[in-house]
Amino acid sequence: xxxxxxxxxxxxxxxxxxxxxxxxxxxxxxxxxxxxxxxxxxxxxxxxxxxxxxxxxxxxxxxxxxxxxxxxxxxxxxxxxxxxxxxxxxxxxxxxxxxxxxxxxxxxxxxxxxxxxxxxxxxxxxxxxxxxxxxxxxxxxxxxxxxxxxxxxxxxxxxxxxxxxxxxxxxxxxxxxxxxxxxxxxxxxxxxxxxxxxxxxxxxxxxxxxxxxxxxxxxxxxxxxxxxxxxxxxxxxxxxxxxx
Amino acid sequence: xxxxxxxxxxxxxxxxxxxxxxxxxxxxxxxxxxxxxxxxxxxxxxxxxxxxxxxxxxxxxxxx
Numbered sequence: 277x278x279x280x281x282x283x284x285x286x287x288x289x290x291x292x293x294x295x296x297x298x299x300x301x302x303x304x305x306x307x308x309x310x311x312x313x314x315x316x317x318x319x320x321x322x323x324x325x326x327x328x329x330x331x332x333x334x335x336x337x338x339x340x341x342x343x344x345x346x347x348x349x350x351x352x353x354x355x356x357x358x359x360x361x362x363x364x365x366x367x368x369x370x371x372x373x374x375x376x377x378x379x380x381x382x383x384x385x386x387x388x389x390x391x392x393x394x395x396x397x398x399x400x401x402x403x404x405x406x407x408x409x410x411x412x413x414x415x416x417x418x419x420x421x422x423x424x425x426x427x428x429x430x431x432x433x434x435x436x437x438x439x440x441x442x443x444x445x446x447x448x449x450x451x452x453x454x455x456x457x458x459x460x461x462x463x464x465x466x467x468x469x470x471x472x473x474x475x476x477x478x479x480x481x482x483x484x485x486x487x488x489x490x491x492x493x494x495x496x497x498x499x500x501x502x503x504x505x506x507x508x509x510x511x512x513x514x515x516x517x518x519x520x
Numbered sequence: 521x522x523x524x525x526x527x528x529x530x531x532x533x534x535x536x537x538x539x540x541x542x543x544x545x546x547x548x549x550x551x552x553x554x555x556x557x558x559x560x561x562x563x564x565x566x567x568x569x570x571x572x573x574x575x576x577x578x579x580x581x582x583x584x
Contacts, residue, residue: 279545286549297578305578317529341550341570369546374564376542400580422582423562434569493578512580 278515282368283512288366290361291506297360298353300496308489309412315478315485317414360500363399367508370438375516380387382516388509389502391478393435396501400494402433402456406464409493411486413473415472417465428460 342348371391374380383391403426407416416422436455440448471479560572561581570581571578576583 277545278542279548282546282549283552301578306574307575309577339570341567341573351571352574354573358556359579362553362557362560365549365556369550369553373543373546376546389550404580407580407582410577410583412577419582419584424523447522447584468526486526493580496578497580515573 278372281514281515281518282366282372285329285508285515286361286364286368287503289364290508291325291357292362292507293364293500294353294357297500298349299497301352301356302349304492305489305496308485308492312411312413312485312489315482317472318474318478341445349489352475353447356500360504363395363501364504364508366511367395367396371413371508372516373475373511375512380442383509383512385506385509387515388424388507389511391509392503393454394434394441395505396498398430398434398437400446401442401496402459403429403464404458404490404494408486410492411482413474413484414470414486416467416470421465424458425462425464429464432459445481447505 342351367388371383371388375382381387406424406429407426410416433456436452439455440452471482474482559568561579562577563569563572573583
């Protein structure tokens with residue numbers, strides 16, 4: 277059954293992608309998050325006792341959260357693998373749809389890399405043009421409005437790239453460009469002062485860290501997408517040769 | 521004749537799982553992926569948020 281086969285491919289690709297992500301992340305993303313959380317803890321002291329209950333991270337307080345160290349690493353790795361499985365399920369479903377429903381060539385290792393690049397553009401590059409990957413301690417506008425813009429941008433960009441690949445009419449390029457550009461013309465919700473509550477010195481350090489964080493997250497995101505893309509490409513190549 | 525119709529119906533019920541169209545199976549896989557991503561990236565429960573915290577930040581998901 278097609279469903280079972282592509283889900284197995286997605287699980288294996290997601291496992292590989294999630295573990296690769298965990299390694300790159302451990303090496304260059306996590307140290308920046310830890311440094312930012314250290315700066316964030318200074319913010320609580322600066323803002324004073326009356327507001328300290330509500331500022332800072334929720335995992336500083338009574339709710340359950342993984343203990344720093346091995347437990348936190350394990351939960352982060354688990355979330356990485358789950359996320360990569362989610363990415364892989366989208367890729368196998370769309371990749372198989374492109375070849376079965378739209379008559380495109382079967383996915384292979386190489387075209388899987390291109391699909392992975394498409395995923396990176398959709399899920400990381402496009403939304404990051406409006407909302408930079410955010411460090412702990414750096415404020416944004418209301419979470420719901422950022423999540424809404426983020427989801428809308430991912431949907432528009434992904435649909436645009438898929439249509440540009442799958443359809444045959446030349447109008448597809450017009451549609452793709454409109455879909456990809458519209459969220460940015462509309463504009464992402466931005467915070468008035470991302471470093472509110474911090475001293476000027478801490479704000480400067482956070483701003484510097486944010487630049488390094490963008491590079492680090494872009495690299496780890498590219499790694500997970502290329503691994504997931506190439507693995508799903510390899511898997512779909514085998515499965516679809518039996519299906520058709 | 522009636523027997524034939526009944527038999528056809530029986531056959532079609534038997535084949536129903538296999539006949540679930542490929543499109544439907546692909547849509548199901550896509551929906552499963554979207555659900556997993558939504559839970560990992562956006563679920564607001566504080567336990568899920570704290571467990572997935574570092575992943576959310578490092579993937580650029582709006583986190584808090």
